[in-house]
């Protein structure tokens with residue numbers, strides 16, 4: 150996301166105006182095929198029931214039980230959102246009601262004076278990584294009319310929600326958020342079906358994906374900020390065409406279909422992303438600029454491709470339906 154910064158980018162052609170993410174995020178407990186955690190106690194269920202009342206419904210029309218819900222609406226160029234959210238596991242939903250693509254990344258201030266306005270001033274001064282802020286993930290770039298979401302654990306403190314697309318941040322897409330101490334929030338993470346580890350400079354998926362819904366647990370064990378966007382290839386475009394589109398200045402919409410992402414994660418941070426994957430070809434790209442040479446991480450090898458086969462009886466149908474995109 151940092152290479153979204155149009156002022157400071159060393160290689161403008163690799164700017165990330167490209168990260169259109171429309172993740173369908175639902176509560177893990179609502180995900181078909183994913184059984185409830187066997188360790189769920191009655192006390193836990195009671196807590197979830199209580200929090201359900203407080204948290205309301207998620208973007209999926211079904212509640213993220215027990216998970217605090219942070220709903221963010223974006224347009225040109227700002228956010229409409231609450232000023233605070235309880236600490237704990239937070240489900241962030243970004244709804245884009247604007248005409249351009251937007252994202253909602255969270256940065257946590259490590260001092261006691263950080264503000265969204267000061268953060269934006271730092272970016273105006275060409276500081277890509279203000280020293281008093283760390284990236285904790287968030288909702289990736291979202292198409293107009295779409296929603297996206299992700300879960301992250303938020304400790305109490307001062308945060309800003311920012312959009313690194315183009316010059317959106319300095320145009321006003323930086324909003325203060327206070328995460329307040331709370332004993333009520335859920336803290337146990339969603340039950341993950343896959344693990345994605347971020348390293349310098351590679352993605353490591355623990356088990357190949359199968360078709361269907363997944364909760365992807367992402368951890369950054371590297372020393373640099375990393376991100377990941379997952380794209381589904383079309384019959385005519387894949388990784389190569391996507392990178393060529395970036396090289397061309399990412400005009401209009403990308404030639405491939407974004408299916409999920411989780412924003413920038415500082416070393417040690419984690420996030421959980423719900424995915425609904427269909428048979429096809431996919432790839433994951435990290436476009437964060439490297440510390441040493443500012444080249445995007447994918448040029449250092451931080452890109453991976455994978456395929457999901459259709460069940461044997463459906464392969465003919467899959468080929469016939471491939472042109473329908475997602």
Ligand SMILES: [Cu+2]
Nearest residue numbers: 375376435446
């Ligand atoms: Cu990376």
